[in-house]
Amino acid sequence: MIEIGILGAASIAKNRFLPALEHVPNVRCRHLAVREESERSLAMAKEFGLHVTTGYESLIDNPEVDALYLPLPPALHFEAAMAALEAGKHVFLEKPLTLNGEEARILLKRAQKKNLVVHENYMFLYHRQWTKLQQVWQDLAPGPLRLIRSSFCFPKRGPNDFRYQKDLGGGALLDAGGYVARAALDLLEDPKVLSAESFVDPQYGVDTYGTFTLSGTKGELFQGFYGMDNAYQCTLELHGARALLTTDRIYTSPPEHEARAVSSSPKGQEEVSLGADNAFAQSLAHFCTLMDAPALRLKHHQTLLRQQALLDELRAASKGNKPCRK
Template identity: 40%
Template sequence: MFNCTGDRLRIGIMGCADIAWRRTLPALEDDPAVEIAAIASRSAATARRFTDRFGGVPLEGYDALLDVDGLDAVYIPLPGLMHAEWVTRSLEAGKHVLVEKPLTAGAAETRRVVAYARERGLVLLENYMFLYHSQHAAVRKALDDGAIGELRGFSSAFTIPPKPAGDIRYQRDVGGGAFLDFGGYPVRAAQYFLGGDLRVVGAVFRRDREHDVVMSGSVLLATPEGIPARLTFGMEHSYRNTYALSGATGRLLLDRAFTPPESHRPVLRVERQDHAEEITLAADHQFANVIATFTAAVRGERDITPQQEGSLRQAELIEEIRRAALVVDV
């Protein structure tokens, strides 16, 4: 239940990341069940710029946010290597937490914060937002309906062009490189379609010598039945975010799989030996759906145990991939 007596979830924003400005805060602002109560940044000027657009009280410093009276929840879009500390401190302050992916930078930390949230009866939800778009359920239904026969393989790619010098992803101790930031998307998609019992077969990472961070890589996972998942990520490519499922009689392909805008109508391509068709799916707002899930969980109307179990397995897989990877310095 909400911690305060009001009927709206009073949420504080911890960090002024680009994803918050472009996608999450507009969705929070539009949700009638949510009130943006305060926005905290290391810079008072940045906090004011955000509150001028989205409302709430501007605060300098993340500690100040946790001292706000009547705050029910915290949204954390900080760099991934900072998540464990501030998720823990938010939970200690009695706040429900919505946190950008990755939930933490390691499997042990993820297990610890999930267990602590459960112990305290608080909601802790990792924002792998693409999982909340209806297009993926449509793809899975097509697969279950036999559109391509028995599944034989999965492939996925999330790649972007190089970022400007100074981008946080180039900072080893804060951003942590490409794999920690967005390399997990194809891994989580593989888990969505193939289940959590995936084994790491191998991986190759390209590490930048100057910054000591992973810039790109490829990963091979497999189910116990031998169905492979071939995954690619990187920030030294053209832009791609896509996946494909190969079956005994055809393929299902989905482009813009992870970052579709809410107005975008996804196109599912079905290919068979003697037939190809494109099925236009409904537009959906994955960020709004995440927020609705979070607020429903806080109200006690939604069980997010499956999402948390997915986050736990995701953290384990990321760690297993890192250990298995052949790292090449470039």
């Protein structure tokens, strides 16, 4: 039984992490550490039977705990994850892994040295629709893949949300663009950045939307769009020479949602079920698998490093941000 503790009474911990635990038989959570006790942390503790302590160090240093879940604002990820590794704990880290590639390099090097896992929770990769979609695509005999388009955007959240605060690691590239970049990394071999643009809201001083184009080694293109002050979109489209496949809930499909895709090919148009899944539970189960699989763990850490480097490349290619259109 793996004992995992939580740092921070985050919404995602309450809404997704804790409910997912009942679907992962070898993991349990009995401890929550918070900066200060609050109504939210007390309610969470009551609902899930957690023991709450004040100060994150109280849990980082707790010898009963094997792993830590870190659903913190991005600017705190590196320091908290390093402290967890130093204390000998595996780290289940919310996305984005770190603020930049340099932090990721130091963190993952430390994890390798200590034989510990760092996992970034891009849970969509573990939802069954992700592999099913790729099977459906191959079955369509689509011919050469020419273009992938993907977007992940959501409407503006409250002004106090960390996503709009620069010093907490806010910004749409890290919060929403990371999903789209991670999808590109999984679907294309060695993607290269052709162009990128990001747009800043002067009220917050962070990028609120952006777009990029990548190319794969076989000449395929990937066009990404992301934003956190937009109409909701969560799409992936695969365009081949002879077929098209589209989905509309690729990154955030909740456990009760049956994911679907629509294909167009010479056979006509067809709607296909991609199934329902608890992607959070699958991501947690993968985290546990990595604990006892050093070769897989190394490969996993290398992919995380590449993901963070790709975000750095996108930021650099934006060549300074443009003001957003309001």
